[in-house]
Amino acid sequence: MNENNTFGMPDAPDHELPMLTTHQANRLRALAAPYTQEGHTHFLHNLAQKCRQAPQEHWPEMVAGHFGRLAEAGNGDESAAELLRGVHARLIPTDSLTPEIAGAMSYARVVAEGLVFAYSLDMPTSVRMLTDPDVERAGIEELGQAAYANLMRVPVEHDEVPTEGGAVLHSLYGDSPFVASKALYLSETVRQVTDESLPDAGALFVVPTRHLLAYHPIADGSVADAINALAAYGLGAYEDGPGSLSPRVYWWHQGRLTSITVIDHDTLSFSLQPPPELLGRLKGLVRLDRAGRLDTATAAKAPDVAALTHATADAIAGLTDDPAGLGDAFASALTLAHAHCAADPKASHVDTWDAWAVSAQLGTALFTGASAQKCWLGEDMVPQLPETPATPPAQARAWLDAFYVALACREKDRADRLCQVPLEVLRQDDSVDAYVLHWIDTLQTYWSERPIDDVVTKLLATMETSHPESLTHTPKDFADLIDYQPVALFHRLIARDHDAFTKALADAVDHHRTYWGDSSAPRARVALGVLAMTSLAYDYGFPVDMPQPYLPTCLLNRARIEEIPAA
Structure with missing residues (x-):
């Protein structure tokens, strides 16, 4: 197909048979003309596709063979039983429907741009489209049921x-x-x-x-x-x-x-x-994946911790020249922190703590800015986080991650600063569902020690907007099994109901296991939101059995908590 030719010239694509040039299509129509003089409508698209791949000297015999098979198939005199036995629902291209053909198939309908739904009869030597008389003879309801059943039996x-x-x-x-x-x-x-x-x-x-x-x-x-x-x-x-x-x-x-x-x-x-509805879903999923929150094909293999450590250090070092990379550096550090917990599930090693501490540094810096500070990732890797201005991005899920990490690392000052990030900024994130923003509002209200009635009102809004019918961006199982569990724990936390919290914690751990299964993705290693809420409960004197799966013991009981450079 020559795209540079003027439309309508002999070697330009034909309007009705675009797989052929105008000259070729006219020759095919001329060859087909003797076979179409009996008033029957015929599709030429499939024949044109085959002819395009064959020398033109073979076209006469190909056309003759094509219409010979159609002739053997009959002329629309099949019984109703024969029609029901062979009918299939079928998609055909809209540009194959000439006015003549469309007039003979008024039952056909456009189901999407470029595609028409119709009925086709499958016979031993050929396939033909059903016309209105065929549909009337077999019955539209009976034909629809048979067409669906026959189509679903087609092997693939x-x-x-x-x-x-x-x-x-x-x-x-x-x-x-x-x-x-x-x-x-x-x-x-x-x-x-x-x-x-x-x-x-x-x-x-x-x-x-x-x-x-x-x-x-x-x-x-x-x-x-x-x-x-x-x-x-x-x-x-x-x-x-x-x-x-x-x-x-x-x-x-x-x-x-x-x-x-x-x-x-x-x-x-x-x-x-x-379309907008789909675009919103796609943006939400991509944002989820960006921080490794979903188990994807690219995250299915266990990461190389040494390589990820170097990548995180390089990302931090590069912030001097490219401050816009802070979000990626935070995501990398948090992935590293989770990945360490594969070999060190209790988070008892110094390298594991370093990764969590750096996550707290970068997460806070991303939303509230930071003074220049060292980020320890090992004895020989201590990249410098440059002084960072307070320019919070509209990334609601990254804010949640940063806040959860601050709670797990017992960084009260960092949590205080994060709760001062204007909710109006985070509401500009159009990749999340409403419940995520209501949940952030709940946490900020609670942490800022506002009246408990305000906290409860915002918590109820979180619960109501997290129902499956309200979701447009988040996969329902992710919302239910992962996102909602910290909310359920927080509900029991503010009620100071120890027994209910213990039960909710067992459910949350089980839901995390259900969602991730045997995945090697870093996020599978730690239930971050659950860890944050359980850390609060532990500090409030709630009885928490240890060890708990997916909750690093040395973070939960503060055994590994060390001082982190001031923000």
Whole structure:
């Protein structure tokens, strides 16, 4: 396809058959004309795709063979039983529907930009689209039920395709021309093929040809890499064919298909523009992953602590030239602190404490600024944190991490300073759900020793907005099993209910185990929010059994707590 030619010139893409030039498409129509004089409507897209890959001297026999198979398939005189036995729900490209064909299939409907839902009859030697008389003969309800059941019986092969960025694409493929049409019922298809359910946010997918469906569940921040990988994968397969269907990337969510690809037909350029609802979800997941809060493909392997230590030291040293890297340096230090607890779950070693202490230094500096100070990461690594201005970023989850670390390290002054960060700044973070901001408001109100009635009011707002139906950014299992547990503990803490706190703590530890399973991700090692709330409870004289899984004993009981350079 020559993109530089003026539209309409002989070697420019044909408007209805863009896989061919105008000259080639006209020749194909001329070859097909003798076979289409009986008043029947026929699709030429699949035939055009095959002809594009063959020398033109072979086209006459290919056209003859194509229409010969259609003739053997019959002319729409099948019985209702035969129609129900062979009908399949099918996706077809919108540009294949000429006015004549569309007029014969008034039941068909557009389900997403570039895709039309229709019924197709699968026969031994060919496949044909059903027309309105066919639908009337079989009955629209009966036909719909049979089309769904037959489609779900179509066999597919399943492969996992890793990408350079670490995301994994799932590829479903097969000989059947109905494989891609399974995207209509993607949730059921995924469950059928993998025995897993799609996340609440759904999945991104491509259907470049009728034989191929590739998707990526929207479960974590790896979606940032997956979206571009899907776009490239889908466009390449669409251009290669045969049986091209759509070059677009789509979002499947609660049974709806939405194109997130925008095509400029004048320049033949493609861009990805997720709708606001999806964009909010993607931003929330990427922000979660940035600090290693979610178990992703890139975080699945246990990190090299020595390499991570050097990376953290380098990140701190680089702040003199690039102060904007403080957020990344904090995330790296906190990942290091968690990673140390894999080999040192009690946090009894000096190197482990150093990592936690540096996390407290960087977390506070990120939001409140700091004077110049040394950051100990080992005898031979003591990078200098330069003097940092107080310019808090709109990163609500990073604030929570910084506050949790300050509590676990018993850094009251740092916690005081963090609670002076204006909530209005953190509310500018559009990657989090409302309950996260209400929770921060609750903590700031409590720590600032405001009336307990104010604290309770804000706590109730946190609980109410954390219900599953209120979530638009956070995965429901993460919100329930991880984010909500410190809230539940805080509720028992301010009530001074020791027994209820003990039970809530056991639940929180169990939920952490349930969420992370056997993951090697650093965040799996320590339940940070739970550790913070339990540290408060311990200091308030609550009975806390030790050791507790995922709660480093030497932090919890203050045995390893040492002085940290003043902020």
